[in-house]
Amino acid sequence: MSETQLIFQLSHPGRSATSQAPKALSDDKLSAIPAHLRRKEKPGLPEVSEMQVVRHYTNLSSKNFAIDKQFYPLGSCTMKYNPRGANRAAMLPGFLNRHPLAPESHSQGFLSCMFELQNFLKEVTGMKGVSLAPMAGAQGEFAGVAMIRAYHDARGDDGRTEILIPNAAHGTNPATAVMCGYKVREVPVGPDGDVDLEALKAACGPQTAGLMMTNPSTCGVFERQIEDIAKAVHEAGGLLYYDGANLNAILGKVRPGDMGFDVIHMNLHKTFATPHGGGGPGAGPVGVSERLLPYLPTPMAGQRDDGSYHWIDTDTLSTSIGHLSAFMGNAGVLLRAYFYARSLGREGMIRVGEFSTLAANYLLKRLEAVGCTAAYPDRRASHEFILTFAKEAKELGVTAMDIAKRLLDYNQHAPTTYFPLLVPECFLIEPTETESKEALDEFVDAMAAILEEARNEPDMVKEAPFTQPVRRLDDVKAARELDLAWSE
Amino acid sequence: MSEIPAELRYAASHEWAKVEGGVATVGISDHAQDAMGDLVYVELPEVGQVVAAGDETGVVESVKAASDIYSPVSGEIVEINEALEDEPELVNNVPYEGGWLFKVQLSDEGELDNLLTADQYQAQIDSE
Amino acid sequence: MPYIPHTPDDVRAMLDAIGADSIEDLFDEIPAHLKAAGKLDALPEGLSEMEVTRLMSERAAQDAGAVSFIGAGAYQHHIPAAVWEIATRGEFYTAYTPYQAEASQGTLQVIYEFQTLMTRLTGMDVSNASVYDGASGLAEAVLMSLRANRKSKSRKVLVPTALNPRYTSATQAIVENQDVALERVGFDPASGQTPLDVLKPYEGEDFAALVISQPNYFGSLEEVDALTDWAHANKMLVIGVVNPTSLALLTPPGEWGTEGADIVVGEGQPLGVPLSSGGPYFGFMCCKQKHVRQMPGRIIGRTVDMEGKQGFTLTLQAREQHIRRSKATSNICTNQGLAMTAATIYTSLLGPDGLGNVAAHCHANTQALADKLTAINGVERAFTAPTFHEVVLTLPKPADQVLAALAEKDVLGGVSLAKDYGMANAILVNATEVHSEGDLDLFAAALKEVLA
Known part of the structure; x- marks a missing residue:
């Protein structure tokens, strides 16, 4: 065949x-x-x-689902529309053919875009400096924690060995802390989705290098005690790291810098509408407060008094944590984000947070109305929210995974499943601001129909999907009998 | 209901130990293998390695989870179950027999008293 | 409103369903004094697609127009039209990580084919789905070698000075917080190679791995067989850093020495990815089968579905951060999917003969360029070793000064070795299949003028 x-x-x-x-x-x-x-x-x-x-x-x-074809409500992934104009602009020959080591005399156009993008990102996050160098969110996280370490090291404050992380956090947070030579201490999240403040205060001490968190959190709610958290960590001498996974929720509404964060990373492939490309490339710029400015990763774009642009590199910023790639990161992704930022402008940025939050709260209320169970029913949704199917799993034997697979038959991409780990049988759903009300309503209809099917013919739902190029795959065989490359 | 042989001793982290002639055979409990699901890989310690009770001595992996193995006793690793390299499913199918993981020459038999009896382990599972 | 579809009626209906009076009400859990209203004044007003396109076209045009002979880790090649026409189809461009395997068979099969292509080019057993770029890939390989080398307890790795210095500095920045040390070994100033002599002092010492770059930064070809056997005799793993185009002609690292390299990484950009100011590129990473569980990054496996039909899925996920958290092999979450897709299409289009022809033209053009430039008084080859598609030349004047003068003539004449190697008068130049005889003559004429 x-x-x-x-x-x-x-x-x-x-x-x-x-x-x-x-x-x-x-x-x-x-x-x-x-x-x-x-x-x-x-x-x-x-x-x-x-x-x-x-x-x-x-x-x-044609065997792929994609934003261009389907609603793709993956929580924490911000699958918004990727403007085609951004792609065309990034692929202009002058940009495409520019060698990364071309002299500044032949790089003024590119450098000007990067310089302006740095400034836009500073403004929307409330930070004092931005480096565009990290090539993905995980690398931005790495840069952020490495800067925290460089800061403590430069002060001779070498007793700080621990990074605090809420237990709802994404797995990259602890993995990153370890890559930077830190131990991880997890802090519990309370039943309302906010961090357990007393437990956090008890965990803070002279060994605390910093805290990594997202806000809104991975529970899909805004952390209301953020100022108390910042105070506790700062008083212990630690720094606050903002994982920008959920920046879309608050773009234009509240800034990480104003919440007290010292360092943040942004995912431009989420918040700034650059494509996910089947898993990458992304871009994970970092922003910092005043005291971390000396440690930003290089290279960065700078501007001279005469208006011309230049590179800032380790020869002039010797305290930098250094280079994270051979050249300057995912330049083509940064150009697409620049296009997006120029298209939106000030008004457009503010609307991102507003309309992504509107869409999520609307979708949550409608899904609750058709019988879905919210994990945090008393909270406002941020730009995303969590449903739990623990009841369906227990009573009908139909799990979140089964419902996810059945959604594919309704031509809807499944939300993020089984994350965060602390909510059983969960969906994390993020509709984004670019989906029309009709698209949201269609998703609600599909979910209502599947819940009905789960009650009437659960065995059918457990075998879904039926309409895709393949049925459910044997993951156990794939892992036991590794076949990672073709041989005739 | 998972099987918990009365004659074995258990660690709170779900390993079992069976002692014969100063050597403890170690595996993971039926309850633990069931919670993991189909195992796809088992990482074992090296023969000759000296371990203390509570040390990490390996990992069991299923498709969606990975769990560290801790030695329930102190001593030197004297044998590992090489059959698991090709057949990790032995741990699922026969956790107390062909699915054992490694053997430890005990340095302190008194440590066995720190481990749970079958009844105590059952009580722990019931309370989880 | 750009990209937002809601009409005022939609908004009203949605707010009614929520039971809120205004959108602002939805932010009532955020402390009022933190809100950003009015703080984004430094942002410009939004522009239409036509306006942004015009703005960016003008910027792009500023950077165009020069003839470039810069390589140093990123190379200009002809990219067949089909490559990006297909890679930017919405189905590839706007899909995400293939978590729902049944709805992602396109992406998954492409990755499986990519993994296969990379094993065939490198002669290794397995490949991952790609990492960010070649330099960060080397950092991952260094960390991997510490886990994979069970004979060594060392946290040190031998790294040649003749390795691309940008790889060394990125690797240093990424691994240094884990108490990993990179021990630099020198090169022979006459040949431009890393000879066994410089390794002698390390004989019998405990290092996790030796890095071998083929070709090295100077374009010189290393005696990879001898280096590989030396490392294995001293219980070190071998990390090969290779150029994928060159592998159409050169011994694949899987066949270096008696046992072959253990881990292989490199910059994938030459396989159909445009220069694009440095990215997005992709790093490839391959290894021997026995080390596969120590390899970071996404890996795709071939399996069957419940009806026995062939299908592809993410596998070995228990190594990864979303399951292993602080004990993961790396914090990497993604691969460089789109660039890797382009490389798969590129390599399939060219095939073994096409890629071989590209490699041969690169080599021949660089030889011809070196001949033309060394015909100029005072310009000489710096090293005696054979080269692939880059060569170091010494000039009778300071390199930085000469390159600046050439740039004024719209000739980008390579990279200066002054800063990285203290070779004040040396430049690294590259030619590929895209350079015509006329381009080479243009460079020679410009250099002659500048040196006159």
Whole structure:
């Protein structure tokens, strides 16, 4: 069957997309390369025609759900519309062909966009400095915690060995703390979704390097005690790290800098509408308060008195935590975010927080009305909210995973499932500001129909999906009998 | 209801130990394997490694979870269950027999008194 | 309102369903004095698509127009039209990480094909789904080698000075907080290679791994077989850092020495990804089968569905941060999906012969360029070792000064080695298949003028 074939199975020796590569050279052109360093056999790459390649990958693309095709309410992922104009602008030849080491004389256009983007991000987050260097949210987290460490180290304050993290946090937070040489201490979250303040105060001490948290939290609610939390951590001598995973909820409404955070990362692939690309690339710029300015990762864009732009690098900022990539991060993603920021402008930024919150609260109320159970029914939703299907799992044997799979049959991408870990059988749902009311209503209709199915024919729901290119996959076989590369 | 053989001793972290001639055979309980689901990989300590009770000595992995193994006793690792490399499912199928993990030459038999009896372990599970 | 579809009627109906009077009411849990209203004054007014496009077109045009001979880790290649036409289809461009495998078979199969392509180019057993870039990939490889080398208790790794200095500095920044030390080993100033001599002092010492760069930063080809065998004899793992284009011609790291390299990383950009000011690129990462559980990043496996039909899914997830949290192999969550997709399409289009032809033209053009430039009085090759597609030249004048003068003529004449190596008069130049004979002559003529 052609639909399951791999590109390697289309290969025939001697076939090729001849117009795609330069003509063959005689082997004497390679005589400067010693024979013992040459490979003995050609690599086993596919030998296929141009049309075979185009058709194969076009057909594969049709097996994906995507924002361009479906509602994609993955909580904490902010799957908003990715403007096509941003893609076209980032792929302008002047940007695309610019070598990352091109001299400043041939980089003024690019540098000007980066300089302005740094300033926009400073303004919307209330921070004093921004570096665009980190290539993803996780790398932004790394940069942020590495700066916290550099700050303590520079003061000779070397007894600080612990990072505090609420137990609802995303797994990257503890993984990042360890990469920066810290131990992790988890702080419990209370039944209302807010951090247990007394437990936090008890955990703070001279060993506290900092606290990592999101706000709104991964529970989909705004942390109301944020100022008390900031005070407790600061009084212990620690710094506050803001994980920008949920920045979309508060864009234009409240700024991390005003809440007392010392360092933040932003996910431009979420908040600034750059594409997720099937898993990346993203961009995870970091912003800092005054006292962390010396440690920002390089390079950054600066502006001279005469209006021209230049790079700021470790030769002038020797206290920087350094480079996180060979060059300057995911420049093309940053250009797309720049386009988005210029399109929205001041008014548009404010509307992002407003309308993403409106959509989430509307969707929550409508889902509750059709029989879904909210994890935090007494709280306002932020830009996302949690449903729990613990009751359905217990009474009907239908789990959150089953409902997620059945949603695919209704042409709706499933929300984030089983996260945060502390809410059983949960969905984390984030509709974003770019979905129309009709799209939200269709999702509600699908959920109502599935709950009905779960009551009447639970075994069918447990076997879903039925309409996708494959049925449920054998993950156990995949992990036990590893098949990670094709062999004929 | 999971099986809890009366003759074994248990750690609160769900390992079991069976002592014969100064050597403890260690595995994870039926309850623990059931909670993990289908195991896909077991990481074991190295023979010759000296461990203290409570030390991390391996990991069991299912598709969606990973759980550390702690040695319930102190001593030297004298044997590991190499069959688990190809058949991690032994831990699911026969947790108290072919699914054992490693053997420890005890350095202090008195430590066994710190472990739970079958009744005490049952009580712990019931309260979870 | 850009990208927001709601009409005033929609908003009213939604607020009614919520039971709120205004959107502002939805923010009543945020302390009032924290609210940002009026604080975004430094932001400009929004622009239409036409206006932003015009603005950015003008900026992009400012940076265009030069002929470039800069390589140093990022290379200009012809990218077939089909590559990005397909990679930017909405189905690839706007999908997310394939958590719902049944609805992501397109992305998942592409990754599986990518993993296969990379194992074939490198001669290694397994590949992950890519990491951020080559430099951060090396940092991950260094950390991985500490976990994978069970014969070593060391937290030190040997790194050649002839490795791209940007890789060294990024790796340093990423690993230094975990008490990992990079021990720098020198190079032979005559050949530009890392000879066994410089490794002799480390014989019998405990290091987790030796990094081998093929070609190295100077473009020089290393004696990889001898280096690999030396490392293994001294109980070190071998981390290969390679250029993927070169692998169409050069011995794959899986075949270096008697046993082959243990971990292989590199910058994937040459495989169909535009220069784009430095990113997004992707790093590839491969290893021997026995180390696969120590490898960070996404990995896709082939399996079957409940009806026995072939399908693809994320696997070995228990290594990853969302399950292992503080004990994960890395904090990395994603791969560089879109760039990796482009590379898969590029490599499939070119095939073994096409990629071989690209590599051969790069090599031949660089040789021709070096010949033309060294014909100028006072310009010489700095090193004697054979090279792939980059070469170091020494000039009769300070490199920084010469490069600035060339840039004024719209010739970007390579990278200065003054800052990184203290070689004040040395430049690193690269030519690829995109450079015509005329481009090479242009460079030679400009350099002659500047040096005159």
